Amino acid sequence: ISVKDGKGLQELLHELHFADVAEILEELNSDDATYLIKLLESEITSEALMELDDDVREKILSRLSPKEIAEELQEMDTDDAADIVAELDDEIQQEVIEKIEDDLLAADIVELLNYDEDTAGALMAKELVKVKETWTVAGCVREMRRQAKNVTRVHSIYVTDKDGKLKGRLSLKDLLTAPEKAHISEVYIPKVDYVTVNTENEEVARIMHKYDLEAIPVIDEEGVLLGRITIDDIMDFIKDEAEKDYQMAAGISGDVEADDSIWQLTRARLPWLVLGLFGGLGSVYIMQGFEEALTQYPILFFFTPLIAAMAGNVGVQSSAIIVQGLANDNVKGSLFNRLIKEVGLALINGLALGLLVILFGTIVGQDQLVSITIAVSMLSVIIVAALVGTFVPIVLDKRGIDPAIATGPFITTSNDIFGIFLFFWISKIILHF
Amino acid sequence: ISVKDGKGLQELLHELHFADVAEILEELNSDDATYLIKLLESEITSEALMELDDDVREKILSRLSPKEIAEELQEMDTDDAADIVAELDDEIQQEVIEKIEDDLLAADIVELLNYDEDTAGALMAKELVKVKETWTVAGCVREMRRQAKNVTRVHSIYVTDKDGKLKGRLSLKDLLTAPEKAHISEVYIPKVDYVTVNTENEEVARIMHKYDLEAIPVIDEEGVLLGRITIDDIMDFIKDEAEKDYQMAAGISGDVEADDSIWQLTRARLPWLVLGLFGGLGSVYIMQGFEEALTQYPILFFFTPLIAAMAGNVGVQSSAIIVQGLANDNVKGSLFNRLIKEVGLALINGLALGLLVILFGTIVGQDQLVSITIAVSMLSVIIVAALVGTFVPIVLDKRGIDPAIATGPFITTSNDIFGIFLFFWISKIILHF
Incomplete structure (x- = not known):
């Protein structure tokens, strides 16, 4: 269709809902998309522009003149128009606002731009x-x-x-x-x-x-x-927040999507991996401190990934529940009660898992004392991991930091280190190496 | 206030919004809450009932007679009424429906109950x-x-x-x-x-x-x-889905909250920990197979937690992006292209992290060949972990299984095992132990 059959395209697309037009635009390269935007009436394109992915919209807008952008803005609700203007570079912002023929709209946009990004002022529309x-x-x-x-x-x-x-x-x-x-x-x-x-x-x-x-x-x-x-604005906000929290928990910062470029994805992911790497190197250092166990109890070193995994998993579970509870405002009772409850939970889980470890040890004919040592230290590691997982998000939240950052690599990494240290320390006490 | 000053309470609560009444009910014990529900007009209480947490509502409803429940239902929208009835036991369901005076409402409720839980039929209200x-x-x-x-x-x-x-x-x-x-x-x-x-x-x-x-x-x-x-029904649905996905990624199944009982939380969390435990025991088994490295290259065993952490983190990152993309319907292009992209990304991250490992090795005066071995195998582990993290959710999705299950403990555990095996296998090839 891109042989520039303007008329035909116009007729074809005029029938479509703006959300569908937006989908078509996303599939096209920027040149064709810009061509389409210019071709269609701003009544449709302005709505479609709002539906576009940020990156795509940015590319298209950079190919439009300030006057053309101003025309699109005139068809939008004030809140959407202000969002678009906010995405533009400072110099272009001024030009675009000057080009808006409707003085009232221009004034509204300037007003909305002045509010803090995270407040109701920036979210609201003037239309009512x-x-x-x-x-x-x-x-x-x-x-x-x-x-x-x-x-x-x-x-x-x-x-x-x-x-x-x-x-x-x-x-x-x-x-x-x-x-x-x-x-x-x-x-x-x-x-x-x-x-x-x-x-x-x-x-x-x-x-x-x-x-x-x-x-x-x-x-x-x-x-x-x-x-x-x-x-609908609030729904977008809630969806975005949920996605950000989910990504944060997976160790991905910034708001990236599966279709973003490799560089964007690297920027979002590499820092968390580097954090994990330093955590891992920390564990190496700790284990070197317990090197003397190598000759007598090499089996302990086979169990370190298990201990680290348990510490990480329990920490993530505890922190996820708390982070979600904080977001929904249903974490009630004192911090102390909360910690007591987590300890109880960790005790139950830890005892169950400890018994499984001892059972496994008996089946493969492992030294009984070693099995017990592993079970006991795993139990302690689980309790500490649960406490850290509960405590850290609550403290972050009290200090006004988004607790979501505490789930995921951050808690996993610190619990790995804690866990491994605790494991070898308790083993050393019980096994006297 | 619970000295049964009925009149005073009635006046006090009459002024409040039903959402606030619901909050008060949640704070009370079931006896007092039931007392309040009976005291107030069903116009307010029916809305408040809907806002309550499932567990609390269940307790209160079990203390009301079918007739009292029917009265509450009459003040509700059909979709809410049907939801409440669906929560009741089968026998009580019948009794309650018979007690509803408005025949039309009773018929609507029965109709709505007949639709499949996950479909528009069960979500819709008859009022329009x-x-x-x-x-x-x-x-x-x-x-x-x-x-x-x-x-x-x-x-x-x-x-x-x-x-x-x-x-x-x-x-x-x-x-x-x-x-x-x-x-x-x-x-x-x-x-x-x-x-x-x-x-x-x-x-x-x-x-x-x-x-x-x-x-x-x-x-x-x-x-x-x-x-x-x-x-608003859709918003509740979206919120619930996001929370379920988040919990699933953290290794918590079922829809639990921070305030649920220890047993409910254990049931939601322990199975995933057991999975992690079996994964860990698998790693123990693998490392025993490479025991001969203990004498020559004990350092390798210090690095296993790091390798496992990397495999887990990368897998979670890749799968989280894919799971989110699948949910938002923006995973485009073929599976092959997607995998190529992940490999590219893994290569960049892996090379950066590998260089850091070699740098660390040089600083602490580690054998150059060992550092290179660790860096090379970590690079391979990262690539494989990214492939698994991408591949598994896509395959699950194609087979109609919720891909969200693939993030979290499931992918972490399998990547731990894969990663540790790959690490020792590559090390064995390079270092000839």
Whole structure:
């Protein structure tokens, strides 16, 4: 199709949903994709642009003039437009904003750009339907029809006083069922959840999820209604967070995808492997310190990978549960109780696994004392690993560091070292080498 | 407060949002919680019940009579009511359904219970606003007011033909702006995304996310409109899936939480540790096979935890990227290309890490040949681990098994064994022991 049959393409793609157009764009090389974007009306392409992968979008935008970008922005919601502008280089940002014909939109974008990236201010859209409490229902419907043109989806109608301060909300349903002459002040719902522009994204997501909200109004410190956040933005945020946590647990930093370039993937993965390498070299150093065991009990060295694996696995399990609990806000009770519980759990698991080790030792005819030594030190290693796995994320969280970093290579590596040291130390005490 | 001051409590809690009531219920013991549920109006408690943790809800429900449960159900949306009934024991299910006064609701619940747990049918609610294409706008508004009473939130109005088959949709906004006398057939939007009752939940989530939908209609095979799925149900589903994947990667099966009992946690965690244990015993066996190296090159045994850690980390990284890519449907290109890319990535990482090992060897004055041996075998181990980490999830996915199971202990354990074997085997070839 890329023999530049502009007309035909235009007709073909006009029928498609923007999300499908986005998929087609991702399959094309940047030249063809840019050609398509220029060809189609910005009404479709602006939505499709938003759906694109960041990397692809960046490439396409770099081939468009500031004027062309400005045209796309005019078709977008303010929050999306602001996101796109934020991705551009500083100089181009200025040019693009100047090229936007709609002064109000330009002002909105500049406002949104000024908020901190992780706050409700940066997440919100300026588009919303708001009415004053003094209006009548009929007047309100008239005004709403006018406002609703700019708002893709009306979730709630927000009610403000004459200074623009948020007073309550009104659903379309209520409006439909209210008598025409009633004043808004008589029919609106004064109870309304809201967040301020400085509320953190995570808190916004928590509130919206807890109260099952589909949109939430955003106000400034004085209570003036500034914008609203809709559930789809929050869903994207939740998905991204979950993926980031998952990657972090697997030792991948940054937000990479299977289709990113080898260099991007290396940058995301190599640092964690280097951390693991240093951990491994640490273990080498520890074992050299117990070298005298080599002659009498070489079997201990065969068991080190097992001990390290157990320490790592238990640590990851404990930390994953805590990290998830912290994210969902359901880690209750004191740190002390939590640790007691983990110790109990580790005891049960450790005893069960220790018995298996002794059983294995008996079957292969291993020295009984060696089997017991291995079982006892494994039990201790499991308890310590569980404690570290529980303690570290909680402490990180209390200090305001994302506890997700504690799952994965970080905890595995430190538990490997701890575990191996503990193993040889306890063995030395029991076996006197 | 639990001195049974019924009136006072009633007034106090009446002011609260149901999500807050739910939080209070979770803090109480089951007796007090049941007391509260009985005390409050089912309008509040039914919503609060839905927000509760499964375990807590189960305990409370077991203390309520079938009649009391039926009363709670009557205040719920059909999808929530069906979920609750599904959680009950079979005999009580029957009794509760018989006690429901609203026959229509009882029939809806029975219908919803019949769908497969993982399909759109089980996820959908029967509540929706539907209008016939032959109606006028004015008639439609009248009818809507009636229907809307049962629907908590009106997302879209669905338009059907006279046989109840889905024809299109209409937004409240469109309805507000349409002339009163127009027929629905002139104003509705004939393009509408939908799913059938047999569509899998994952597919529903994908479609709703891709097209940014807040509700999607569900039809049967003949195209008859049966219900709708709203975004909040999908959000719960996505959150649950992400949490399950995260736990699976950490070696925790089942859906447990930090606050579950020690026994539940043991059941979720111990099996994976046992798997790890068997893996570790496998390594012991392998190393015994290379025992002759003990006298000449004991240093190799100090390096096994490092090799195992590398094999595990790389495997987890590769599999996590693939598992996530598969979930998001963005693993493109052939399996062969994917493997080539992973090998490239592994080569870069492996070479970088190998050089570090040689550097370390030089610093501590280690035998040059031994350092090179370790570096070379580590490079091979990393490549193999990356291949296994990529290959296994893809194969599992092709066979219809959840690839998420491949990340975590499963891949770590098998890569540990592979890695250690490869390490000693390559060392044996180079060092001739």
